[in-house]
Amino acid sequence: MRYHCYGGAAHTSVNVSSAELNGQFVAQYNPLTKSVSISELNAYVQAAFINKVASRSKVKLSGNVEITNVSIKYDLSKTFTEFAGGRAVWFGGQVNYPKGRKTGSATLPMLIADIGHQSGELKVNVHTDENLSVVTANLKTDGWGSVAVLKRMIDLAGEPWPSKASADTAVFEVSEKVF
Numbered sequence: 001m002r003y004h005c006y007g008g009a010a011h012t013s014v015n016v017s018s019a020e021l022n023g024q025f026v027a028q029y030n031p032l033t034k035s036v037s038i039s040e041l042n043a044y045v046q047a048a049f050i051n052k053v054a055s056r057s058k059v060k061l062s063g064n065v066e067i068t069n070v071s072i073k074y075d076l077s078k079t080f081t082e083f084a085g086g087r088a089v090w091f092g093g094q095v096n097y098p099k100g101r102k103t104g105s106a107t108l109p110m111l112i113a114d115i116g117h118q119s120g121e122l123k124v125n126v127h128t129d130e131n132l133s134v135v136t137a138n139l140k141t142d143g144w145g146s147v148a149v150l151k152r153m154i155d156l157a158g159e160p161w162p163s164k165a166s167a168d169t170a171v172f173e174v175s176e177k178v179f
Helices: 047-057 151-156
Strands: 002-006 009-017 021-030 035-045 065-075 080-090 093-099 102-108 111-118 121-128 133-139 144-150 170-177
Touching (some): 035 080, 133 151
Antiparallel strands (some): 080 111, 111 121, 121 133, 133 144
16 A cells, blocks of 8 residues: 655555455545545455445345446535546346345346436446446435435346336335435
């Protein structure tokens, strides 16, 4: 790890390497502008690492994730995303998930998460390789974050849905105050 400080800003290059995770990124904090940024984030994450992180939610998957060229710059004083871009790709595979008191299982196709920003909000759109959205997420300027699962994801998992809804309807949404 290399650490540089210039103009009041701390700048660190980080490399992470293990059997389950390989990646690198540059982190920077500027106390004068009260901004934090991560740039040049590139990583390859194996399913075993993801499953350790997701174990509390009782989700288990196969397939690895590749993260490419992710950069996020965030103004802490204004709670405002100044810039966000990049992509994460899950190559698809078997997923086991809680389904009431039982466990559901599905084989899902490759899913792509595009990271961006709009009007100060951090936005993530998860979609198929055919650009059909399955999950949306955001971090608003008031500190609230939310994740919405669209009916299309339920359809991809082959699960029944009790009411008529279009594939683009949010059928499950979680919101939480992040800061």
